[in-house]
Amino acid sequence: MQFSLSSSPHNRVRRDTASVMRAVCYACIPGIMAQLWFFGWGVLIQLILAIATAVVTEAGIMKLRKRAAKHVLSDYSAVLTALLLAVSIPPLAPWWLIVIGTFFSIAIVKQLYGGLGFNMFNPAMGGYVMLLISFPLAMTMWVPVQNMAIYPYDFADALSVIFTGFSVSGYDMTQLRLGVDGVTQATPLDAVRSSLLLGETYSEALQASIFNSDSGFAYGWSWVALAYLAGGLFLLWRKIISWHMPLSMLAGVIVTAAILNMLMPDATGGILFHLLSGAVLFGAFFIVTDPVSGSTTPKGRIIFGVLIGFWTVVIRTFGGYPDAVAFAVLLMNIAVPLIDYYTQPRTYGARS
């Protein structure tokens, strides 16, 4: 009797790129549902536009590069990039915004570097930063949480606003952005930032109607962040992502926010405010965990995550833009080769 021998590992996880990417897409569902509930149908339309653009762009570039488009498209990475970008931009942003952004993400940030696996920068965040510095006005046009808006919108309104700029009943963005108190609603980060710029202290800024309490919990906005946290925990549980990067990024945010808040309590938010507003929880589980543009060594991943958290809080506090996760991720993407170089693990048996 003959036994055939194969080399280790024997107990493999049968998991390819496509199934990982799909799992990450599924993990976004709670966050997307929360966004749909609080911010209306616009999110769904942006998602459809983004995914369509991403697939068309990727197929077009594959054609230019004379590669088989079907194989590349079926790994779902373009869909995931489009999805991450679409949930980051204002739900009622004009249609060309998401189209330009997704095209830039796929064509310039991803495919020009050689496609999946070769891109230095996170494609979704590259596209997001491009949009943010190119169209700063359109990128801040967030609608208020829908049950706190004077003019909530329905699906037909969303289509109409995205493609024509006016809702079916003729309201434009200025009116759609009014909250029940008749004041234009900004994002929590924007609200705090603009009142800090007016010379108010942080605790005064938290009196704005957008916040429920002094802790910095903003109704709607923070629920969306928590929904993404739930999706992220699902990814951790299924071992799709390792704990290194998300936890170290959150630790970086917490420590930096604690120190800065202790040094100058009037000028920056507390720990809870920094964690629950903006893209921190979303970024920690869905953005920094990108396996391509992040660090690859275990020690390097921790350094990478901590520094992203650090830069996020520092840029939020001292920089020119209200949120900073995208900038922090791109900054650290540049540093990845250096981090990887200095954190190469010791080969088993070799002397250090």
Next chain:
Amino acid sequence: MIDIKELTWQGLWKNNPALVQLLGLCPLLAVTSTAINGLGLGLATLFVLMGSNITVSAVRHYVPNEIRIPIFVMVIAAFVTIIQLLMQAFTFELYLALGIFIPLIVTNCAIIGRAEAFAAKNDLLPSAYDGFIMGAGFALVLVVLGGVRELLGSGTLFSGAELLLGAWAVDLKITFFVPDNPFLLAILPPGAFIGMGLLIALKNILDPRLEAKFAPKPEKIVERARVTAES
């Protein structure tokens, strides 16, 4: 003897100072927010390049080899000062728009590069023509990059032509569209880098096609014919 065809091919395409040698990138990326800014700086560089090439070529036998670089730099600096004063006198607004990048032409490596690599070894006329065509190649890239960025960023072409060419040129401005949200990336520095990268990529795509068409064919070297047949 001037091989005009070869020099032209080298300056405008094969050895283009901006696209291939990647020299003088600082002004190239900084001032090309509009086509006219690019044209202004391109013409200034062309003038300096021609002047310095002629002068360097004329004095090349009298310059001690050991101190040639400082002397070349002095020559270039003199021409840059001339062009700076001329622009200040005749195109004052363009002078203000280009700002520090006019005096910085001195540090443009393309100029000292041509002085060292070509003018210091060749006669007056070929050097003059080399300066002209290299400058033209540089200016061409500046104008194209400026035009692309202007078109994407503000939807116009040749806006501000009157700053360079006089009052009649106001009508040269072509407005393609008036963007509600200007595409700021194209106007900001990152747009220059990305645009430059795309231009170089375009050149690399076109290279094989143009090479076949326009490149001066190397003369056929007739090797000695084989007289004895292999047996």
